[in-house]
Amino acid sequence: MAEAVVYVVLGKIAASLGRDALNAIGSRLGKGASDLLEAENNMRQIETEFTVMKAFLMQVTMRSSCNLAFDAWLDEVKKVAHDADDVIDGYEYLLGQSNTEGSSSLTKLWRRSKHAGGWRSITEQLKQIEVRLSKLTSMRDRYGITISAEGEVNHTSQNRQLEHALDSTCLNIEDEVVGFEEETSWLVQQLIHGREERTIISVCGMGGLGKTTLVRQVYKKDEIKQNFNCSAWISVSQSYNIQHLLREILRQLQEEEKDIPCQVDTTDVASLVQTLANFLQDKRYLIVLDDVWSRDAWVLLDHALSISNKGSRIILTTRNEDVASLADDEHGIQLKMLGKEEAWDLFCQKAFPRIEGKTCPQSLICWAEKIVDKCEGLPLAIVAIGSLLSHKKLYENDWKSFYHQLDWQIGNNAELSSVRNALDLSINHLPGNLKNCFLYCGIFPEDYEIRRDELIRLWIAEGFVEQRGPHITLEEVGNEYLNEIAQRSLLQVVQRDADGIAQTFQMHDLVRDIVISKCTVEKFSLLLDSSRDTMRSREARRVSVLKADSIEDTLDGGEKIRSFILFDRRVSSSWVETATGNFRLLRVLSLRFTEITKLPDVVTTLFNLRYLDLSHTNLEVVPKALCKLRKLQSLDLIVTRVVELPPEIKKLTELRFLLTVVIHEYDGRIFDCFQAAKVHPGICLLKDMQELRYVEANKDLVVNLCNLTLLRTLGIMKAKCEHIKQLWTSITRLVHLSKLDIISYAKEEVLNLENLDPLPNLENFYLKGKLEGGVIPTIFSGFRKLSDLRMGWSRLQADPIPSFAHLSHLVELHLYRVYEGQIMTFRTGWFPKLEKLYLADMEQLSCIEVEAQTMPILNYMQLIGLRSMLVVPAGFQNLTSLQQVVLMDMPVEFMTMVQEQDCTKHIRLILHRLRQ
Known part of the structure; x- marks a missing residue:
């Protein structure tokens, strides 16, 4: 893990020394900037030392656990790297604090002892770290810790x-x-x-x-x-x-x-x-x-x-x-994990070889099932644990005790070393930059579905992702990291999007146990779910709170914490204010699902903060003071009560992701079930913005959107007909845009999309609103890469399906209250890649024709609110790949007929009663 810490330190040094703010502050301070400039020079020297240190550590492959001198030396490297990390983040904090005061008062501020003393302290600490690094090099040579010709630490034959x-x-x-x-x-x-x-x-x-x-x-x-x-x-x-x-x-x-x-x-x-x-x-x-x-x-x-x-x-x-x-x-x-029945059979074979039929005694079934569930279908774990338990007495209390200490057993019992070593090898083989990223996955609760975008943003906020050049974003590099970790079978893919890209992941329970153990030993992170864990928070650099009511109000060692993430929904605003009071160097703060209605005042003083998640809270106002957090990269206000953002938001010049939406009633069948936040057009000055949704359209905003040249995702609401032409002109200049949501001002607002330029790079398109002339606009012919299309309230008079037939890459098609006609037809050869089809609330639709060899790989279908649909679609039997059909608000006659059709016997039907 030493090389992983060094990776982070080097990344932070490079980021700190490259900041324009450094030069700006130095120029305003004049002669008073000598301490700051000395700190800069010290950091450059430390950067050189750590670069050589990283090169040495990268040559060390699988090392011997019996090489005690090397282990002790590595521990010292980690200590110095952690201390350097603290000093660099302290340096960043002082820069941020100074930069918020304004140039007029900066010289006075510098003269104040607490600030001048702070810079001098940083300089002295950097000098001490430089000395310690020099001593580590001497120590390595003194004790003969060298690298062999094959790039391994000596004495690794074991x-x-x-x-x-x-x-x-x-x-x-x-x-x-x-x-x-x-x-x-x-x-x-x-x-x-x-x-x-x-x-x-x-x-x-x-x-x-x-x-x-x-x-x-x-x-x-x-x-x-x-x-x-x-x-x-x-x-x-x-x-x-x-x-x-x-x-x-x-x-x-x-x-x-x-x-x-x-x-x-x-x-x-x-x-x-x-x-x-x-x-x-x-x-x-x-x-x-x-x-x-x-x-x-x-x-x-x-x-x-x-x-x-x-x-x-x-x-x-x-x-x-x-x-x-x-x-x-x-x-x-x-290979995939064993199913429950297979896992149980294998466990019984190994755990009860001397019992007739190799069956589990009734008294042990409860605990045996819990043990098997913990293995999550991993054969090696099932065999090893089952074989170990085959020697244990068949007493319920003994098996209960074993289950409650299973995590410890896997980490310490020699008879389970094969399980531990098999999983350990994969983790230890990760390169240094990926080790940090993978260990970070240990902050999430058991069985948590980790979202791709969320995880990558957290990594970037922590400084784990390296910058590779001006033509590739940190998000793209982070995406490569995540793909590599998944390819190494350390994370399991749970869900993919329409393009086949994995969107959510899970970590196997046993892998997670090992990761958590490593995180604790390395002081990387700590999960808090009981009072006994609080004592260890003094040394943890990341804290994940699973149960807030079982720990003390404050956390010791808060000045070292970089990530603080809450998963307990029963947390009050006062608890948050108290618990985060000394998180000076915090980079990540997630208060998702907490009961706060007001942003704790302490948050606006966290000058190192990069990631702030306030989603699913009762927050009503974003204070102007939040705009002092100039390093903020991600602000998540999804499902809050925030309806307007202050104009000062334009000061967050490093903001890359801004997500806002107010949910009134979460029902996609209601037109105005959610609303966007009002924003000042100055938000279009944020040149690093990559995702912006949802924001309310206005004349100035749609004109200036073209300045957000890095934008990948845009969601805009309250769009009026008068906005469309200028909005589209701006959008066509966003060459990286791949996801676009446009929602009209009201149900009767007519959107005219004719005579507009196509968007050939668009992959996901959500269009909600009445269309001019009741027909699909011709721009759809230019959507060559579209894989996910969602439309609603279009009020079309002609069958829209022929207009989509050329979309050969389409994987998901959602049509809600789109068509007011009676017949919809899917012709032979159309939609070769379509996997999911959603048709909802088209009350006049009475006939769907499905020709042979159309939608050949369709596996999922939803039919909702098609009140005139009384018979099963003609040619339904042609959908040979269909596996699941969800029916909701459909006529009783239709639901009865579907259940009686022979062609649906292999299909899983999910039926919902007609809405009253």
């Missing part, structure tokens, strides 16, 4: 032994594959009856899912062995050496064939590649590359493993989706 032992444990921990019968059958089929070309097959999934076990069981089958001339099984692991891999393949092949040169130990890489390629070129071979962590080794292995039409097979097992993508098309297996 690591390889540990990895090999772990491999063996994983291989032999199960006697048979449970829960993957279909995958096993498919794999056997591909090995025996597949195509003649050399084929690469991947088996991917998180650590402990049983990838190695599944492939091993297939590999050992006689029918498989007999189908190939030769075979080899190679454990690649994290710290592989390409020469070792090639030699090991040759050695295993030597056991079956005698015509391979014997002196492989003295052969260089190029010769090994050629020797192996020559030998395999006329063979039907099977090579298993187990536990592959990166694609690097594949470049040479691809040349060594000859491509021929002999029916050869290469199987990769990996935790990384990027590695799995090496497989040939349609030849990858993505």
Whole structure:
């Protein structure tokens, strides 16, 4: 974790030294700026030291836990890095505080002892850190902590032994594959009856899912062995050496064939590649590359493993989706967690081997089920815990006690080390910048669905995301980070959007337990849900409050806290005011779902704040003083009572995300169920803005929106016909815009969208309002990338479906009170990628025609309030991929007929009674 802390410090130094505010303040202070300039020089020197330190740490791969000198040295590195982090954030705080006072009083302010003393203190602390870094370098050399030729800390041979032992444990921990019968059958089929070309097959999934076990069981089958001339099984692991891999393949092949040169130990890489390629070129071979962590080794292995039409097979097992993508098309297996029944059966087999039928005693079922649920379908955990419990007496209290200390058992019981090590390996293998990001996921409650955008903004606010240049945003870099973490199977995807991009994630319970343990040890973060945790808050740098009523009113060590996130909804404004009173260096503050009606005064003094979430509160007013927070990047006011933002909001020059909406009655079938906030046109001066929604349209605003050239998402309400032309002119200049919501002023307000330029880059479009002439405007022909279209209250007189037929990328289509006609038709070949269809409140619609080969992959449909629809749509049986249909406010005759249709027997129907 030391390198992870160093990454953050370096990022913050670069950001601090690059600020225009530094030069502006220095120029106004004149001679009084000497301390500030000295602090700047000290930071530049520290930046150099930490840069070299980072380079050293990056060369350290899997290190020995028995190297006590190295462990102790790393601990000291972390302490210095944390202290440097505190000083740099203190420096940022003083800059922010000075910058809010105004130039007229700045010189007087400087002369005040508390400010002058503050800058001098920063300078002295930076000097001390520079000295400590120098001593750490001397200490490293004094105790011989060096890097070997292979880029590892000396004395790491025990690591390889540990990895090999772990491999063996994983291989032999199960006697048979449970829960993957279909995958096993498919794999056997591909090995025996597949195509003649050399084929690469991947088996991917998180650590402990049983990838190695599944492939091993297939590999050992006689029918498989007999189908190939030769075979080899190679454990690649994290710290592989390409020469070792090639030699090991040759050695295993030597056991079956005698015509391979014997002196492989003295052969260089190029010769090994050629020797192996020559030998395999006329063979039907099977090579298993187990536990592959990166694609690097594949470049040479691809040349060594000859491509021929002999029916050869290469199987990769990996935790990384990027590695799995090496497989040939349609030849990858993505293992998933076991289902509840499979998990229970596997657990009973291991926990009760001596009981007839291997069944759980009635008295233990309650606690056994809780233990199995905790494993969340992870086979390795189920097997290891079940095997451990097979030696325990069948007493209810003993099993109850084991369940309540399960987290501790996994972290400390040697018999469960295989589970801990399997999950630990994935975390430890993360690069330094990703370690911080992944550990941050540990602040969320158990089973919490983590939203992509929210998580990336939190990372950026904390300084975890590196700047890579002027042409890529921090959000785009953060998006790459999140994708890589998910590809490594450390987060599971819960939901994807219309473009297939993962939007919400979850962390496996056991992975979360390990992360929380690491966070506590590293002083990275702390979850507070009981009074005993408060004592440890003195050292935690991030605090997540799950139960506010069980901790004290104040938190010790608040001056070190960077993130404070509340998940308890029963928190009063007074509690927040007291608890956050000394959070001087806070960067992230989330008060979502709290009962506050007024912003606590302390918030406007948090000059380092980047992220402020006030959503789902009763907040009524955004005070002008909030605009002193010049570093604020994200302000979330979704579902509050804020109906107007102060003009001073334009002073938040680093604001990137502004979200506002007032919910009156959360029902999408009501036209005015929510409203936007009024904003001053000066908001269009915020050049870094990427997401702005929802704001109320006015003449000046729609003219100046074109200045927000980085805008990706725009939501605008109360749009009048007189606004549309200028609004569209501004929008066409926003080249990055991909999501657009336009909501008209009122139901009867007519929006004329004819003769406007198309938006070829638009991916999501929500249009709510009556359209001119009752027809779809021609600009829809220019929406080539549209994947999600939502329309409402359009009052169309002609069937809109033909106007959308060219939208070949459309994945979701929502039509609410759009069409006033009777017949709607879906023709053959239309909507090849449509997966979800929503049709609601079109009361005249009585007939829907569905031709063959239309919407071929549609899997979800909602029909709501189609009062004239009395019969099942003609051709409904053509929707062969349909899996779920939701019916609400539909006529009784229709609902009865749907249930009786043979073509709907395979479809899950969800029925709701007709609204009175």
